[in-house]
Amino acid sequence: MNDPSPIRKPSRIQKRNRKRILDAALEVFSAHGYRGATLDLIAAEAGLSKPNILYYFEGKEEIHVTLLNQLMDSWLAPLREIDPTGEPLDEVLAYVHRKLEMSHALPRESRLFANEVLQGAPRMAPHLETVLKPLVDETAELIEGWVAAGKLAAVEPRHLLFSIWATTQHYADFDAQVRVLMDGADVKDGARAHLDMMFLRLLTP
């Protein structure tokens, strides 16, 4: 009676406003962390009143969780695109490129994720277990197969993935530091060339 009915499909206004709220929340959560973000800030950013925010979402936490759930999918997409039938070296390097591209195109998402994991992933532990882990296990097996077939140099697949994630997301997550140290210089192309060489040298059998 006081709720956007969970049965009916969402109205035009509902779709528009939920989108506005989630976009504003992404901005605020990624910039201030979960505790640093306030409903008032999100409301202001969204151009809506605070009670109206709470008309569309049950509370601060639900907004955050919704954001994280949505993120997980797009965040893992590049990993899912690795083609088991492709040329191993090309596939991994293309994955590095996709991750770097995402870090550049979606820095807020990267920081939202980083913030959550930094705090111990209190609101995302189940997702890590049920969504991320199986996908990583599968990918690890694939890479092990490629290594065994002599298509890639001997690497521990999970540590390889950690290295790829760490180096690509670093440009989004530590942007404040990168900007200080690279003042003005073109970061993106330099990063791409560097990571390309690094993983090429690491993985060439």
Next chain:
Amino acid sequence: MNDPSPIRKPSRIQKRNRKRILDAALEVFSAHGYRGATLDLIAAEAGLSKPNILYYFEGKEEIHVTLLNQLMDSWLAPLREIDPTGEPLDEVLAYVHRKLEMSHALPRESRLFANEVLQGAPRMAPHLETVLKPLVDETAELIEGWVAAGKLAAVEPRHLLFSIWATTQHYADFDAQVRVLMDGADVKDGARAHLDMMFLRLLTP
């Protein structure tokens, strides 16, 4: 009159309690971020009353800033230890080891730093400019010299440093994720072997 005199040298009790407070604050700030940390939590962790905390520090922010300033020194120590007269490849790989070792021995410090930079380094921007940047500029020149002398493969020094920081600190900052994906397996030795190989292959001329 209400302040630990800034002129006199600190008493035995002052030294002990300031240390307790900073240690407790490191624990709390690194686990919850600046906003998520509360004086009550810090006080409880330190085993002191809240007003007593505020007898030794002017406020929450001063504790945080003190912590960051102290951190900066020990954090950059491994970089300062690079010997310009040493064997280039050995020097860089030893630096990687030191950073990985720190990530393992001082994860709270790593997360404190990560938290701060993630939020845009609001309380540390000056330090990054005045302390970190000059040191990085100097190190970059050193590495460029080594590259020009054919002692190292051609790399962009700053991106190399980013890669080293990102990959080593990842094990502390994203520990929650690493633990999920590596359940039980020995992380430390695997990481060391992996990073060793990665940077060896990258930097071998």
Next chain:
DNA sequence: AATTTTTCTGACCGAATGGTCAAGAAAAGA
């Protein structure tokens, strides 16, 4: 147009939080 349903908001509320203060307890100094 009349009615029902959805969307929106001003005014509030209780809890949490950073911080203050007067005065007591403990050390240190004489």
Next chain:
DNA sequence: TCTTTTCTTGACCATTCGGTCAGAAAAATT
């Protein structure tokens, strides 16, 4: 021992924050 200084705390305070609610405004439905 007596006095002074340092250290400690219970009781408060003002603000912020997540959240509620009654009812107004706007859409949709009839």
